[in-house]
Amino acid sequence: MKLAEDDIRQRFRACGLKVTPQRAAIYRALAETTSHPTADALYQQVRRRYPMMSPNTVYYTLGALRDAGLVHEVNYWHDGARFDANLTSHHHLVCLGCRAIVDLMDARLDRLAAPALQRRAFDIIGHRVEFHGYCAACRASKPGTTRRRPEPKKRMRRA
Amino acid sequence: MKLAEDDIRQRFRACGLKVTPQRAAIYRALAETTSHPTADALYQQVRRRYPMMSPNTVYYTLGALRDAGLVHEVNYWHDGARFDANLTSHHHLVCLGCRAIVDLMDARLDRLAAPALQRRAFDIIGHRVEFHGYCAACRASKPGTTRRRPEPKKRMRRA
DNA sequence: TTCCTGTTTAGGAATGACTCCTATCTACCA
DNA sequence: TGGTAGATAGGAGTCATTCCTAAACAGGAA
Incomplete structure (x- = not known):
């Protein structure tokens, strides 16, 4: 699903986010796939067009997009392993x-x-x-x- | 739900796991709570009785218990954040x-x-x-x- | 009971995802 | 066009987790 430049611009504006090329590229990469990529995967992809980009920017941007509600974090339980000895179905x-x-x-x-x-x-x-x-x-x-x-x-x- | 020492011993044996005090303590701590603790939380608790225990042992033991099927890892998606721009319910x-x-x-x-x-x-x-x-x-x-x-x-x- | 062997443990070092800090840069409003 | 809040890049730090190694030990064999 191709995304028009203007469409991205509008969505960002609606959330009060500045529109920068890096940010648009990250969002575009995410919006044009259904594969639920990691921050690293997005970094690898976007870096092809923006070789100077820092992984930092990817984290910062994903955080901003998430806080703005433009993207979801699929697995927010990625912080630390949690265990359960209750083996019955629940x-x-x-x-x-x-x-x-x-x-x-x-x-x-x-x-x-x-x-x-x-x-x-x-x-x-x-x-x-x-x-x-x-x-x-x-x-x-x-x-x-x-x-x-x-x-x-x-x-x-x-x- | 209190667990008898013998009960733990049996369960471990059934899975071919050696029975050690540390291991039993970790499993007991996990089996006697419903709070889905992290490795760290278990470490903090078990360390009160076994001050020499290494966090390493907790990780190793939890891995062994999980591989044996004695415990579940509740949030196995704890490895890296994954994102999704599809905001529709799915x-x-x-x-x-x-x-x-x-x-x-x-x-x-x-x-x-x-x-x-x-x-x-x-x-x-x-x-x-x-x-x-x-x-x-x-x-x-x-x-x-x-x-x-x-x-x-x-x-x-x-x- | 004692011995042997493979597993477990403790500790240290390494890994890697992520955050924090800071200086520069830039989008965008006035 | 200029000022400024917010964004970026880069470096350093954090911390959950894994890897490596040597010592300790559980449990089967003798």
């Missing part, structure tokens, strides 16, 4: 504020199936439903409409 | 082999709702269904029953 409620994950058992959700088309193309071995929102504690302090960046990572303390 | 098919993410539109899945109990406790603003499996390309090379560790991360090349 789903999750995820708090976007404090990042708590709460178990949710529901037989109805267990029975979901992908459409037949995908079941043929893909060898599906399971599924999981994730509800996103704010827990009671975070609801009170929930920011209006602003999206919040992930919590800063904490270092693994040794001492 | 769900995902995730290939456990090559980690590709394929879009999946299905109005039926859009209409899911959490049980009323959770809807009261949690301010839910959205949900997403993730189907896991193997794409056509990976199906061929899919290992029998062995679980595969995540692909090695690739560094962001500058030169």
